[in-house]
Amino acid sequence: MIKVERLVKAFGRQQVLRGLDLDVATGSITVVIGRSGGGKSVLLRHLIGLLRPDAGRVLVDGADVTRLHGRALDEVRRRYGVVFQGGALFDSMTCAGNVAFPLREKLRLRAAEVATRVEAALTQVGLEGMGSKYPAEVSGGMRKRVAIARALVTEPEIVFFDEPTTGLDPILVNTIHHLILELHRKLRFTAVMVSHEIPEIFEIADTVAMLHEGRIAEVGPPAVIQASPNPVVRQFIRGEPERAEGA
């Protein structure tokens, strides 16, 4: 269970999070939606301990990751898998090398077992036989799939996805979403995803949280969010343009 309590974060004079509260149930897929630049990635970076809040807490099974340092924080992070927006693949390594890296360095598995699991992970994301290619040699969609394989190969309990489908065509967006859903059914991890792929995310989310002006404006199952009378939510999911003031 992940519990975010009254999270506050400002960069200089820009207030990004203004007392945000959010609960993520164990084993669920929670998707945080909201406008670009609204603080979704900032929220995610707090959850994975890359940013410290000005106030508030992030509790992961009772442990406050905003107060943890060093080994204690690493202990929590060992349970994590993270898919970054751009993939964050190590460009000096092949795709297989990227997937093998956490197995070798984090879990310290033997070479034979690493090779078996890498092959299985790449097959799982539909990239069998592509392991010898470097990230620069494959397409954007393939890079995202390698990033997903790398995040999931250690079988983490909690997986964070930071806009995993940004910049992909609609077919690839659906492919990646169905891949995430399929892997979630198989591995039963808790997923927190930041996305603005409307309406596609309604097919995979258990819970959708709408972030607006630094707070969660509405949270609930996809059907509830889709039927929400909240004008902010309605405007966002329908993609209605902003009205000029006084119009």
Added chain:
Amino acid sequence: MTERPLPLTLRPLDAIGRWAIAVVEALGRFGTFLGQALGTILTPPFKFWAFVDRIHYIGYRSLLIILLTGGFTGMVLGLQVYFTLVRFGSEAYLGPAVALSLIRELGPVLAALMVTGRAGSALTAEIGIMRITEQIDALTVMALSPIRYLVAPSILAGLVTFPLMTALFDAVGIFGGYLVGVELLGLSQGTYFGEMQSFVDLSDIMTGFWKSLSFGVIVTWVCTYKGFTVGHGAEGVAKATTDAVVLSSVLILVWDYFMGTVLP
């Protein structure tokens, strides 16, 4: 509660105070970064292959530039010093003059400046790009220390490669001086090398060694730090790379003077 605006007369003092605090904070971060890196070097696990890769990256790839600049530095030195010594009838001392200048001073400094330009800038750019493309964050969230994987092997490789590069620079430079002094200007080979053996002792070599060792730490420390703390985008990487080369070069010269006053 809103802050009351400062009286106009106090504003310059306020600005100086803020600047001073920012400088002290930056120096603190800079020092802490080295402390973390040295602490990581001394604690297992040791990333042997990353260390070997960094030796290749910093040392092997700088070989050509070291050979070229070392050779020409020795040749220029041979030419200039010869014509100066001839005025005093002391051209026999060309060998020791070239060797001492190179071993004590020019070798460590110029080799370090060359490696900074070749490998230091590349080190900053590489780590900077890893930072802006979230590769360093990826390491962090895997509960792996980026300092252990990226910084510690570079500093350790700097400690190994800088003295080696300096030794190579000195040897090629002495040979360059030999080419000019002996082959071109007609000094005898025995005089050139014989006088060198009489005047150059172990303390001169150790002076050069300690200097190159410390330059190895300075350059890799500055360059990895600048990469780690890079700003945003391509412009941030470009600025960090320039800053790393400028700061490393200035620190090499300042530290060289300091070492020159301390070492025998």
